[in-house]
Amino acid sequence: MTVLVIGANGRIGRQVCALAAEAGIPVRAMVRHRAEEPLFEEQGIETVQGDLEGDFHEALAGCDQVLFAAGSGPHTSADRTLLVDLHGAVRAIQFAEEAGVSRFIMLSALRAADPLVGPENLRPYLAAKYAADLILQRSALPHVILRPGKFTDDEPTGLVTTDTDQSPGVDISRGNVALALFTALRNPDITDREIPLVDGDRSVDDVIR
Known part of the structure; x- marks a missing residue:
């Protein structure tokens, strides 16, 4: 089982890759530039070059899952947001269908x-x-869509909730998001779910599984 992580060099993607590598789950980090490769190779993580604004279909070769963790954020121009967060994601879905992957995590x-x-x-x-x-x-892809609230750089607590209406806020630490994605990634039986998520009082394992 090899997981292609798109957006691997982002602040959440890096954490997911590290958690997977520590657990012995093969991941392939898609990076835009060769200068980004050593960070992953030092952890024993395979890398592949790919650009969401270019052709990246070969990055999926031999992968049976795709985790799309890329995001342009609020400071990117609207046209680039379309190219990365929409067009890039749509092509990743299409390439995943063509490659016959078993699951797509968004x-x-x-x-x-x-x-x-x-x-x-x-x-x-x-x-x-x-x-x-x-x-x-x-x-036609089995999928998991994780919908976290506003990112913070607080230390991960491992505690979250899906009850966003009752939560006092909509914040969630990037570390907790990474833990949630990793939990979904290592549980292949979790499919066709859309999961809202903010910091809370239940363990990530309980909420995701």
């Missing part, structure tokens, strides 16, 4: 289901995530 966003309620500077990003999620849901 890192989305809590407000993606209703982009217009999000902050104005995030709406293009949320709209792109919404469209990519919809295409994944309508594809």
Whole structure:
């Protein structure tokens, strides 16, 4: 079982790769530049070059799962958000279908289901995530869509909740998001689920599994 991690050099992607490598799960980190490779190779993680704004279908060769953890964020122009978060994600889904992967795990966003309620500077990003999620849901791929709240750099607690209406806030540490993605990744029986997630009081394992 080899997992292609798209967005591996992001702050969440790096953590997921490290957790997988420590657990002995083969992962392949997709990076844009050769200068990013040593970070992963030092951990025994395979790397492959690929660019969401270019052709990256060969990166999926031999992989049976794809984790899409790429994200342009609120400070990227709307046109690049379309290319990365929408077009890049849609092509990753198409390439995964063509490659016959067993599951596609998507890192989305809590407000993606209703982009217009999000902050104005995030709406293009949320709209792109919404469209990519919809295409994944309508594809033939078994999938998991994780919809975390607002990222923080707090230390991971391993405690989260899906009850976002009752939660006092919508924050979640990047470390907890990485733990949730890793938990989904190592449990192949979890399929066709959309999971909202913020920091809470239940263990990641309980919530994801």
